[in-house]
Amino acid sequence: MSIKYPQGSVSISNSTDLAQPTVFGDRGMTLEQEINESNIYYRNHQLAVVYKKPTPIQIVKVDYPKRSRAVIKEAYFRQASTTDYNGVYQGYYLDFEAKETRRKSSFPLGNFHEHQIEHLAACLQQAGICFVIIKFVVLQRYFVLPASKLIGFWRQAQRGGTKSMSLKFIEQFGYEVKSGYNPVLPYLEVCQQLINLIGEKHE
């Protein structure tokens, strides 16, 4: 079940991870669903432990009916102060945001919030493996773009540069991920490449 609200989409589910069957391939899944499926696969195969953080909610009113559980009667969606996903892979801290666009040749920076950029910069400074996953829905193409490239572009845009990343920029500085079966979106392969690139960091 997915509810649309102004700031985006929240996935609402009662099912536990293990009870959820693996969905094969992309049958109209959102990027969030694809990443969640991939994370279940990675966890079940002990390859990584990555979760989407719950959507932050500001609770205003709670009822406590007798003999039954508390009911939230008034609450509001809040903007997250961090990215949506984080976790651990072979000792490395992973932190990323995922965004999709229906555009075909560019990705507008307006899809990110300043606090997300700041959070990615803070995690990079702590030697985390930080990136964004961008899905071009119409093209059915997925890219992992290192946070350093996004942050660089963002800062140039703040100094008056262009406000939209071209597909060419993303192709040049990102890593394309081909959607598959197990997992649906094998983004860990790119994480391993990013780790290899900065291999000396932990040594």
Add this chain to the structure above:
Amino acid sequence: MSIKYPQGSVSISNSTDLAQPTVFGDRGMTLEQEINESNIYYRNHQLAVVYKKPTPIQIVKVDYPKRSRAVIKEAYFRQASTTDYNGVYQGYYLDFEAKETRRKSSFPLGNFHEHQIEHLAACLQQAGICFVIIKFVVLQRYFVLPASKLIGFWRQAQRGGTKSMSLKFIEQFGYEVKSGYNPVLPYLEVCQQLINLIGEKHE
């Protein structure tokens, strides 16, 4: 503002991290508040990026009043599938749960949920720095207990062992943290000790 509900306590706040003044020492703060304050200190001083995850909420009904933001009209607290805190410190993934007790000589395992133990085990297997922070409220003593010790104790309890960790056990296998000023609860010092102990891991 803190709302009590059956499974524990949720901190509800609209304030941004930076706007919040640092509270000095323990003036009746809950363990959660003490850790949140410490995390703000660590983030502001670029020492670590650690956040408490939002409380997971199952949303049932949302209203969309015209010209104003969405209002959640019916929702329920859900049990988290992970621990409450995670983040990154100098390239290391940190993952922990925090619990307080008013007991003076033991800490009952009933304070943990099985899925939290499983999550800690899964993160340990990925070489995360995993632990629990236990506060003995009446004694005003704080301990960082490595997840490996908690998991070992938990598994013995499942095989019929005692269901409560004695203060002695926690003193022997945990690391006491003295509450201070900046930060309120300097738990990163223990993280550094844990990292030193397993120093060869990343080499």
